Structures are given as C-alpha cells and as structure tokens.
Amino acid sequence: MIRDAAGLAAAEAILAVLGTGLLFAFGTWRRLPRWSRPGPALFAGHAGFAAGMTPLVYLGVSPTPVVVGALAAVALGGGWAFDRRRRGQPPAVVQASRAGFAAAAILAVPVVLLAVRASLKPVSDVDALLDWTLKARMLAGHGGTLIGALDVSYLTGSTYRYVNPEYPLGVPALQAFNLHMFGHNTDLRVLHGSAIVMFAAFMATTWMLLRPRCRPAPLVGGLLLVTLLPSFVAVAVFAQWDFMLALFVTATATSLWLWLTGDGDDRLALAALFAAACLATKMDGIGFAGSTFLIAAGACAWRRRWWELRKLAVAGAAAAATAVPWQIFNRVYGLHERAIRPSPARMLRQTGDLPEIVRRIGHIGVGPHWGWVAPLALGAAVWLIILRTDLDLAVPFVALVATQVFVLVVAYWNHAITLGPLMGASLSRVIATPQLVCATALPLLLERWWARWQPGAVPDARPIPGNAAQRNAVGGDGIEPPTPCL
C-alpha cells in the first residue's frame, strides 16, 4: 500500500509537470502567486492528460509513464518557450495572503479524511467492474511501453457488450497510468485516491479563479460545503467518473464566466482545456461542455462582441478536435450508446415519461442530500435578476443550470431501456454536475444578493479591487496586479 501511495504521488508529480507546461503556455502561470501554483498546475495536468492522452490511446499509444512523461516534458518545454515570448511584460507582483493559508488548512481536514476513505475502499462498484476499472486493467495489461494498449477485441467482442465500449477512455487511461505507476494490476484501492487528489487540486483552482471576485470567508464556506455534501461525497468515493466530469464541467463554466467578464484570454484557454477533458471523461460531457460554450456564445452575441465570439469558436473547435479520434473509432467499429438513443420518433413515443423524469430530477435536485445548494443558488440568482443587478453572473448561471437540467431531461427522455432502473442507477451520480456548479457559484451569489438586499445598499457592479475586470476598465496591461490570493 505504501508503494502504491508512492506510485500515486509520482503519477501526480508527472501530471503536475504537464499542467505546469500548460499554465506556462496559457500565460496563467505568471498570474499566480508562488504558493497558488501547485493546485492549478495539478488540475490542469489532469485535464491535460484527459485531453491529450485520450486521443493518443485511440491512435494506439499506451498510457505508460514513459509516454506521459514525454508528454509532460514536451508540454513543459513548449510552454516555457511560449512563455518566454511574454518576457516583455513585467511579471505579476503577487503576494500570498493569510486567508489563503487558512483556507487551505481548513479544507485540508475533510479532504484528507476523504482521501483516506477513498484509498482504503476496494473496487466494489458494479460500474467499475463492468466498465471503468475493467478497461483500465485491460489498457494497463496490454501493449508495450509505447504502443498497443488498446486491444479492440474486448471493446467490440460480444461478451463485453455491457462495458459501454462507446464511452471515451479518459478515466480508464488515467487509471491505467496509475496502475503502471503502482507496478501491478491487482490491489486497486489506492486508485481511488487519484480522484480525491484531483478534487483538492480543483478546490485550489477554484480558489485561484474566484478569489479576486469573492471574499475569503464565503469562498472558504462554499468550498467547505462542497467537500461535506453527503451525495457529493458518495459520488466522490463510489462513482469517480461522474465526479471527475462534475469537476471538469464546473471548472469550464467558471473559466468561461471569468473570460466573459474580462478576466483575460488565458481563462478561455483554460476553459477549452477543461472542456476537452469533459469530452474525454464521459458521454454526458458532450452535453454539459457543449451547453456551457453555447451559453457563452449567446452572451457574446447578446453583447455584440463578435471578435470574442470568434475566439470562443476557435477555443470550442480546439476542444472538440480532441474528441475526433474517439468519434472516428466509434463510427469505424459501430459502437453506440445502448441505454440512451436520441431520436425524434422515440421522444414522441415516450412523451408520457416526461412528468416522471422532471419529477425525479426535481426531487433529487432540491433534496437535503445535496445540502439545498441548488434552490439556494437559483433563488439568489433569480432574486438578482428581478432586481436587475449583477446580471453578468446571475443570467449565465441560471441559463447554465437550466441547460444542464434540460440536457439530463432530454437524455432520459430518449431512454432505450426501462426508465425506472436507468434513472435509479444513474441520476444520483449525473446530477452531481449541476449541483457542483450551484455549490461553486453559491458564495458569489449569496454575497451579491445580500449586498443588493441590504437597506441602503448602493448597486455596485464593480468587482473587488485588484481583479482583471477593473484592470481592463482602466486600460489594463494584461498583468495581474497584487491580489491577496494564495
């Protein structure tokens, strides 16, 4: 077990190098204080692995330490060379704050508990056995150091018809990489620890992204709440594929919102990276990531920001391009989703199921297991819309959650197997994505809602001093000013 933990630590270190290269390339690295860098680098590394390694797996490359190490070295070298071109710009003068260290200390307690819990848990979920970890063991057990991990016979053979062969191989590839680092393919417990490490990196990234827009106390409270939500914890431990998707989708939405509100083009690059990771994680990623970009495009069009719309289209196309090998593979081998098959005729035939689908989604969406975050966040956002203030936050947020719920409704509406068991087995997992979006936006929404609702409140659309929007408003130079951001 100690050897496995060491292997996991080494795997995460390689991913952090990969992420560092990507942050260099995007220009995010120099915007971060020194102690803020490891978390976002690790999360970007996970996203970079999913976005970069998954297409390579479909092209026959093995997810071995040699390949991933080479990928990380290329990313680091390329990113550093790219970043050198920005030498004309002065580096950001940033300072770490005590709030950041305090937040890290507070959040570390539940995260460490969760990591221990996840790392002791055996692989005992039907989906893991049937699908994710089975594929990971196949990928880790076949091929050589460089090529040959993907043996199509188990994805196309009739005895493996329930392994969801049409799903992208991002999560299995990550697990296979971890298995290579463990040096064996048998005791799979520590495998679960990877998702919790990624969760910790996600929280550091969210802190880094949102801290200039939100004060420390509510932000810590929001992130702590995310860690403690009973259903989210269950998804983190028992359904890590949906958990990873929720993290990537939320990071995509956060980055895109920051880009839309003038936080710099590196946020758009991050959004594209996270969206590509969504596409490599699960089938649902297409709907969730696509809807996020669609809403951003709508916001650009509404404000007649055509140049930004063009940049958004390029970023979206770059993210979508990473899914091309996966889609070609599916077309070539005739792989398609069995449980959900979208078609207008099916939707017409199954219209009667809509009330039940909406009822079940609504029931689980506002229930206590998700800490009432969705009704609270949506209530605050709708209130802000009624007051016609902070529309740049409230409107995209409501639109995003509504679209994600719509995606789920449409998916279940097109069910090709019995609806009851399908929703019973999957809804509590897939609802994690909209719930995490709500939980992440909750501190921002509550803070703004209270500020507008207080007697004598003066509408103030300005962000907290020191962030990029303010900088841009005064003809900014693209460099982050000193911010109390760990």
Next chain:
Amino acid sequence: MLAMLVALAVGFGLGWAVVRRRLGPQWAAAIVLLGLVVVTAPRFVNTTTDGIRREWRMGRQAVRRSAPRVIAHRRNARLAKFADSRIPAGATYSLIAVDPRTGRRVSPFGRGFAEKMVWLQFELAPRIAVDEPQRWTIVLGATPAEAGLSPRRAFRFDDDWLVER
C-alpha cells in the same frame, strides 16, 4: 426536528433587524454557508470515519475479493481465483453458459449468469474473453459434456467448470 426548527425561527427573528442592517455581505454569505456546513458535517464525519474503520479492518485478500452487493451472492469466487491462477497471463479464454433446464447454450448475459460473468471478466483481466472456442473455457451452469466440450482437464466449482482443452 421540530424543536430545532422553532429554535432556528426564533433566533432568526430576533437577530433579523440587527443583522440586516449591520452585517456585511461577506459575513452574511459566510454565515448561511456555515449553517449548511454545520447541518452536513456530522453526516460527513460519521459516514467517512465508519467507512475508514470498516475498510481498515479488512485484510488485503478480503479487499481483493470483495464484490458489489448485487454480485457478491451470485459470483463464483473460488472459480475466479482458481482460473486466475491457472490461465496464463496474456492468454485468452471463452465463456459458455448452458441453461440447466433446456441443456442449450445461452448467452452468458442470461438470467443468473451475468453477475458471474462480470466478476470473472474483471478478475481475469487483462486476459480477454473471446467468442471463439479457446484452450481455456469456463462453462457456467453445466458440465463440459453437456456443453459439448471434450476436455483434457476439467475442474468443477459448484455448477461451473474450468475446462482445459
């Protein structure tokens, strides 16, 4: 529950006027979130520590052989363990299921076989189960003869067999 709600309502009412005027947005938001944290934290602590305690006590082998509840009572763990030790790494194997009532070959996904098959496929991975007959064949629900096989060696585990041809 009712007492807690009443206490919350009274506290809310008393502090309302003061809070609404005096409390800054960041602290108001933090207090709401802290309230939710307080409500959710006990459950988190209980479930997490219970899980840690339970799984810490499990031995390495117990962890290795633990299975989902829906599979645990139907899998043939002895067969899986034995096949794992016998079938060479890198070899392929085939799975045959026979309906004991009709004596006919059926899909391994049929009722009663799916759980066994899922467990076998997972335990024997990265060996691949293929459709065509192989040197190593696992017969579920019947004898090798009933499945039409002429084995060189056969090993029985309850109703299921591992056959070497």
